Amino acid sequence: MTTRTNRMRGVAVAAIAAVRHPLDVADEFADVQEATRRHRRAHRCGAYAYGEGSLPATVAAAVGARRIVEVGTALGYTALAMAHAAPHARVETVEGDAEHVRLARAEIAGRGCADRVDVLHGTAESLLPGLPSDGYDLAFFDGFTPTAEIVGELHRLLRPGGTLLAGNLILGPSPAVGRHLGDPARWRTHSLGETALCVKRG
Numbered sequence: 001m002t003t004r005t006n007r008m009r010g011v012a013v014a015a016i017a018a019v020r021h022p023l024d025v026a027d028e029f030a031d032v033q034e035a036t037r038r039h040r041r042a043h044r045c046g047a048y049a050y051g052e053g054s055l056p057a058t059v060a061a062a063v064g065a066r067r068i069v070e071v072g073t074a075l076g077y078t079a080l081a082m083a084h085a086a087p088h089a090r091v092e093t094v095e096g097d098a099e100h101v102r103l104a105r106a107e108i109a110g111r112g113c114a115d116r117v118d119v120l121h122g123t124a125e126s127l128l129p130g131l132p133s134d135g136y137d138l139a140f141f142d143g144f145t146p147t148a149e150i151v152g153e154l155h156r157l158l159r160p161g162g163t164l165l166a167g168n169l170i171l172g173p174s175p176a177v178g179r180h181l182g183d184p185a186r187w188r189t190h191s192l193g194e195t196a197l198c199v200k201r202g
């Protein structure tokens with residue numbers, strides 16, 4: 001490849017990077033995100049901090065959330081970001097890994113948020129059915145891969161007009177999840193790439 005072609009390729013990559021990250025948004029919980037990365041590397045687990053907590057946080061603020069349910073706490077990065085952005089909200093965040101639960105509770109207590117952020121220890125499959133229907137303004141799915149069962153539960157938990165952020169669609173949702181999130185009788189949906197933004201109809 002010529003030097004000129006190489007230079008042009010560098011310019012193109014820089015331009016794409018600028019488009020993908022046009023703003024430098026402050027992140028109050030960047031240290032928790034970094035702690036999550038360190039934990040994952042050391043323990044080779046599935047604690048992948050969400051790319052930018054500013055998305056669930058900004059949605060929590062935009063909808064004036066008072067009650068939030070999250071699947072996938074890891075060390076509490078996005079739970080804290082949402083609680084911070086919606087200061088009148090209670091956050092219930094579900095985590096199946098006992099070590100993540102312990103670390104998240106410590107992070108949350110260290111930020112003085114333990115009275116508003118509950119880390120529920122167990123699988124989403126076992127815990128979501130025990131939560132109240134139409135009880136939540138915002139649901140954030142950040143477990144490994146959304147299943148139709150979990151998406152159906154999150155739909156039940158949201159009040160009509162409530163918002164679901166469904167992350168980790170990067171591998172493509174299963175056909176059943178795709179049909180659910182794309183069903184106009186259930187949701188008004190916009191795809192943000194690997195995350196879908198869905199408002200419950202009704």
Ligand SMILES: C[S@@+](CC[C@H](N)C(=O)[O-])C[C@H]1O[C@@H](n2cnc3c(N)ncnc32)[C@H](O)[C@@H]1O
Pocket residue numbers: 036046047048049050051071072073074075076077078079094095096097100122123124125142143144145
């Ligand atoms: C992608 S990480 C969550 C990242 C977190 N929201 C953040 O931004 O730091 C996924 C977490 O979900 C947990 N998890 C995955 N599937 C789950 C399930 N079905 N029920 C409960 N927790 C689950 C994993 O143990 C892991 O800690």
